[in-house]
Amino acid sequence: MASLRTYVIVRTLMTIPIVLILLTLVFIILRVMPGDPITSMVGMKAPPEYIEMLKEKAGLNKPLIIQYLDYLFGILRGDFGRSLIWGERPVLYEIFDHLPATIELTIFGFAVSVIIGLITGTIAGVRSGTKTDNALRIYSILAYATFIPWLGMMFQLIFGVYLKLLPISGRIEPSLTIDWKPVTGLYVLDGILTGRLDITIDALKHLILPSITLGIVLSGAYTRLVRANIIEVLGQDFVRAAKARGLSEIKVLRHVLKNAFIPVLTMMGLQFAILLTGAVLTETTFSWPGMGTFLLERIKYVDYTTIQGTIVFFALFVSIVNLVVDILYALIDPRIRY
Amino acid sequence: MNIVNAILEKLKTMGLLRNSNALFKAGIIIVAGIIILSALAPLLTPYSPIVGTGDELAPPSLKHPMGTNNLGYDMFSRVLYGARTVLTVVVSATLLSMAIGVPLGLISGYYGGKVDRAISIVMDSMYAFPSLILALAIAAVLGASLINAIIAIAVVYVPTYFRMVRGQTLSIKSLLYVEAARALGASDSRIITRYVFPNLLPTVLVVFSMNIADAILTEAGLSFLGFSVPPPTPDWGADLRVGHSFMLAGYWWLVAFPGLMIMLLATGFALIGEGLSDILNPRREAVG
Amino acid sequence: MTLLKINNLKVYYYTRRGIVKAVDNVSLAMNKGEMVGLVGESGSGKSTLGLSIIRVLPPQAKIISGSVIFNGTDLLKLSEREMRKIRGKEISMVFQDPLTSLDPLQKIGDQIVETILEHEPNISKQEAYNMAKKALQEVGIPPDRIGNYPHQLSGGQRQRVMIALAMVLKPKLIIADEPTTALDVIVQDRIMELLSALKKEYGMSILFITHDLALAAERSDKIAVMYAGHLYEYGSSTDVVNKPLHPYTEGLIESIPDVFMRKEIKEIPGQPPDLTKPPSGCRFHPRCPYRMPKCSREEPPILQVNGRLVKCWLYS
Numbered sequence: 001m002a003s004l005r006t007y008v009i010v011r012t013l014m015t016i017p018i019v020l021i022l023l024t025l026v027f028i029i030l031r032v033m034p035g036d037p038i039t040s041m042v043g044m045k046a047p048p049e050y051i052e053m054l055k056e057k058a059g060l061n062k063p064l065i066i067q068y069l070d071y072l073f074g075i076l077r078g079d080f081g082r083s084l085i086w087g088e089r090p091v092l093y094e095i096f097d098h099l100p101a102t103i104e105l106t107i108f109g110f111a112v113s114v115i116i117g118l119i120t121g122t123i124a125g126v127r128s129g130t131k132t133d134n135a136l137r138i139y140s141i142l143a144y145a146t147f148i149p150w151l152g153m154m155f156q157l158i159f160g161v162y163l164k165l166l167p168i169s170g171r172i173e174p175s176l177t178i179d180w181k182p183v184t185g186l187y188v189l190d191g192i193l194t195g196r197l198d199i200t201i202d203a204l205k206h207l208i209l210p211s212i213t214l215g216i217v218l219s220g221a222y223t224r225l226v227r228a229n230i231i232e233v234l235g236q237d238f239v240r241a242a243k244a245r246g247l248s249e250i251k252v253l254r255h256v257l258k259n260a261f262i263p264v265l266t267m268m269g270l271q272f273a274i275l276l277t278g279a280v281l282t283e284t285t286f287s288w289p290g291m292g293t294f295l296l297e298r299i300k301y302v303d304y305t306t307i308q309g310t311i312v313f314f315a316l317f318v319s320i321v322n323l324v325v326d327i328l329y330a331l332i333d334p335r336i337r338y
Numbered sequence: 339m340n341i342v343n344a345i346l347e348k349l350k351t352m353g354l355l356r357n358s359n360a361l362f363k364a365g366i367i368i369v370a371g372i373i374i375l376s377a378l379a380p381l382l383t384p385y386s387p388i389v390g391t392g393d394e395l396a397p398p399s400l401k402h403p404m405g406t407n408n409l410g411y412d413m414f415s416r417v418l419y420g421a422r423t424v425l426t427v428v429v430s431a432t433l434l435s436m437a438i439g440v441p442l443g444l445i446s447g448y449y450g451g452k453v454d455r456a457i458s459i460v461m462d463s464m465y466a467f468p469s470l471i472l473a474l475a476i477a478a479v480l481g482a483s484l485i486n487a488i489i490a491i492a493v494v495y496v497p498t499y500f501r502m503v504r505g506q507t508l509s510i511k512s513l514l515y516v517e518a519a520r521a522l523g524a525s526d527s528r529i530i531t532r533y534v535f536p537n538l539l540p541t542v543l544v545v546f547s548m549n550i551a552d553a554i555l556t557e558a559g560l561s562f563l564g565f566s567v568p569p570p571t572p573d574w575g576a577d578l579r580v581g582h583s584f585m586l587a588g589y590w591w592l593v594a595f596p597g598l599m600i601m602l603l604a605t606g607f608a609l610i611g612e613g614l615s616d617i618l619n620p621r622r623e624a625v626g
Numbered sequence: 627m628t629l630l631k632i633n634n635l636k637v638y639y640y641t642r643r644g645i646v647k648a649v650d651n652v653s654l655a656m657n658k659g660e661m662v663g664l665v666g667e668s669g670s671g672k673s674t675l676g677l678s679i680i681r682v683l684p685p686q687a688k689i690i691s692g693s694v695i696f697n698g699t700d701l702l703k704l705s706e707r708e709m710r711k712i713r714g715k716e717i718s719m720v721f722q723d724p725l726t727s728l729d730p731l732q733k734i735g736d737q738i739v740e741t742i743l744e745h746e747p748n749i750s751k752q753e754a755y756n757m758a759k760k761a762l763q764e765v766g767i768p769p770d771r772i773g774n775y776p777h778q779l780s781g782g783q784r785q786r787v788m789i790a791l792a793m794v795l796k797p798k799l800i801i802a803d804e805p806t807t808a809l810d811v812i813v814q815d816r817i818m819e820l821l822s823a824l825k826k827e828y829g830m831s832i833l834f835i836t837h838d839l840a841l842a843a844e845r846s847d848k849i850a851v852m853y854a855g856h857l858y859e860y861g862s863s864t865d866v867v868n869k870p871l872h873p874y875t876e877g878l879i880e881s882i883p884d885v886f887m888r889k890e891i892k893e894i895p896g897q898p899p900d901l902t903k904p905p906s907g908c909r910f911h912p913r914c915p916y917r918m919p920k921c922s923r924e925e926p927p928i929l930q931v932n933g934r935l936v937k938c939w940l941y942s
């Protein structure tokens with residue numbers, strides 16, 4: 001397995017330039033692009049002294065190159081700056097306050113999308129060319145073209161407003177958490193860890209609509225991806241050879257699925273970016289207190305350092321997830337580690 | 339004119355209309371339908387999308403087929419005029435991305451080398467970044483306006499064109515007859531205009547229509563979050579944001595129709611893209 | 627003793643371009659312990675015939691009529707379930723491309739064990755492992771490679787693994803579809819040696835599909851010649867090679883390159899036909915040097931000539 005280690009090291013090193021580029025990109029967007037972020041966020045009518053004060057606090061009055069270096073080295077030290085409005089709280093702390101909510105939502109949304117995608121994609125692939133396949137193809141297009149907030153609102157309308165079955169906003173019923181301290185911030189898990197199953201159940205209830213909304217919209221991409229892979233693998237010689245050896249259909253399908261799933265895994269890194277985009281919209285629709293709502297709220301308050309820190313954090317997050325996915329891929333596919 | 343002729347020739351050999359399939363037709367009908375309806379908006383509705391009718395939160399009726407909103411604006415009118423806003427933003431943005439991404443990809447793929455590697459890694463990094471958050475950051479810095487929304491969306495999609503064009507250019511460049519032309523001393527510009535560009539065209543068309551579908555959703559996302567056209571400009575995403583709290587009180591028509599329109603228009607373009615790619619690579623062999 | 631008897635088999639592919647009559651009214655019998663070389667140009671329907679025997683055809687293929695009598699039972703009448711018991715256990719198959727015929731994600735040993743357990747549920751996993759090791763050893767793969775993934779083996783080694791998979795349950799018939807085409811000449815020879823050894827050692831019958839008549843003649847007891855979906859000649863290897871009856875067989879022999887350059891190489895003029903619209907009468911007539919007016923009108927019957935089968939008007 002020494003070769004696997006080399007792969008991991010090389011792949012990790014390759015992440016460094018990508019991260020640097022993303023950080024620079026964020027810097028360029030926030031500081032170098034024409035237009036003055038603080039002014040455009042506060043609005044033209046704000047008193048100039050106030051704008052000056054904000055700029056001063058955010059370090060925007062220094063020469064660009066100094067700003068850039070301060071920014072890079074700050075991030076290197078793990079210093080994402082301090083909030084301009086919230087009592088100068090380190091931005092990283094605030095991010096960690098909101099991150100678990102987003103992670104919980106994305107995990108569940110992701111699970112829903114992968115389950116739907118695997119089932120529909122496998123059926124479409126195995127039955128390719130039939131009516132079922134065509135119907136699932138239309139499904140995947142429609143799912144992809146659905147606007148997340150709209151689907152979320154329709155669910156809120158049906159299950160919340162009319163049927164009154166499920167909560168339509170937030171992560172948890174506030175009265176449940178009065179004398180309760182979360183452990184990880186993932187409420188479903190924390191409820192179990194602290195022996196408060198009522199919290200786990202309530203958190204799950206709150207998760208249902210948002211994660212199904214997010215999951216359905218993202219599932220379309222998996223449906224077609226899995227379908228394409230299944231068809232490709234079904235056409236490969238080893239499938240015919242496995243049949244010719246007398247393996248049962250289930251066993252042959254197992255060979256097919258395993259091989260079809262690996263390329264899906266490589267796509268998951270890129271899919272993660274789409275997942276986050278979807279999460280921002282889902283959070284806003286369901287008042288879910290995650291990173292998306294947090295970022296938008298701070299944009300409204302012109303908390304410049306927090307905005308920058310959050311976007312930088314997104315960049316790092318995406319790069320790390322991509323790295324992890326690639327390493328996972330190497331672990332699963334023996335052909336990668338030569 | 340060399341390039342125009344080459345493209346025309348290519349389009350002819352592609353036989354788009356002759357081979358068009360159900361998906362492509364359905365997509366064209368949806369998109370053309372929405373364009374025509376929005377163009378004819380003044381004839382179809384007597385109401386302005388930005389003037390109150392005095393009738394607030396009225397449910398759908400013969401007078402207001404999609405009801406009115408909290409300010410008494412006619413939703414049907416807003417939906418029709420909203421199509422104009424969305425199409426303006428989205429088509430301008432994607433054309434802009436294409437105008438930047440295609441030449442960059444061509445140059446990068448055709449000439450290769452260090453510049454190629456540098457551009458590629460920047461584009462790949464951008465591509466990996468969540469598109470809406472990127473657009474949001476740009477729009478937030480620039481301020482909410484039609485032009486800024488166009489810029490924000492355009493930036494997001496440059497890597498899509500770049501990556502596709504670069505990959506295609508690499509493979510077209512290595513085609514035998516292109517290599518032969520090169521060996522015979524054809525100039526780079528001749529090879530690009532005569533061989534590479536026309537061969538790129540089919541894929542660019544597919545990506546373009548898929549990309550519009552995606553951009554419609556990104557535009558809707560931006561305006562839903564409050565970073566596209568300022569009110570009271572009619573815009574579907576913005577109407578969803580405004581209508582949300584009213585919907586929770588039961589006034590569903592404030593959001594149902596704009597949201598359906600987003601889905602319909604995005605579906606239309608996605609269908610065109612799907613249909614096109616079926617026509618251009620007819621790989622699905624008929625069975626049975 | 628007859629092991630396999632194919633009678634009037636018709637297998638068509640239904641495609642966009644039309645119906646491809648890939649195997650059209652082919653009859654062929656094979657004895658126990660015999661190696662039969664099935665030769666013919668590319669597209670003549672050899673693989674289709676081979677795949678029809680164990681019924682693993684692609685979905686667009688349909689067996690129209692005929693029977694495949696194996697050991698007294700008609701395989702075409704068996705249910706899918708019963709057929710599965712035959713595949714890999716009674717009849718197994720070795721495919722052309724060893725690089726793609728193994729599941730890339732599963733260790734070779736596990737693929738062999740999986741096959742054994744599918745057919746012999748009473749065997750313990752440990753026993754199955756030992757059987758797999760023994761099979762690998764028999765085909766010349768060091769048994770300690772049992773934990774390797776396919777990509778860790780060379781092409782020739784992978785084909786050996788395929789053969790180990792095919793023979794591990796001691797089937798009565800192995801269908802080897804161009805088992806050596808993807809390999810270089812030296813490896814090719816060793817693989818053929820291995821197949822011959824299996825035949826001798828276990829009395830297995832082997833249907834050896836190839837487009838290389840010389841290779842088939844060297845190893846097989848009998849040779850069957852296919853052209854455009856029809857079987858044109860069938861007889862013992864020495865007879866067929868030394869005194870071909872059918873003009874097509876003759877053409878094939880003349881087109882074999884001779885290492886000593888003792889003779890001129892003569893290609894058969896023309897191209898094999900498009901099987902969606904095969905020529906009328908004898909399908910070979912457009913390319914046949916002995917063509918008679920009758921040939922384009924009527925399909926010749928299969929005739930028995932000197933203990934050989936031949937489908938040609940010259941002998942009626």
Ligand SMILES: Nc1ncnc2c1ncn2[C@@H]1O[C@H](COP(=O)(O)OP(=O)(O)OP(=O)(O)O)[C@@H](O)[C@H]1O
Pocket residue numbers: 639640641646648666667668669670671672673674675684686837901
């Ligand atoms: N999956 C398929 N779909 C449609 N037609 C097919 C398919 N497979 C084979 N054919 C057609 O059936 C005919 C016989 O093909 P087959 O593969 O049996 O020939 P072959 O003798 O094995 O040729 P080769 O030496 O190239 O392997 C050919 O005309 C081929 O085009």
Ligand SMILES: [Mg+2]
Pocket residue numbers: 672673674803804
């Ligand atoms: Mg073949």
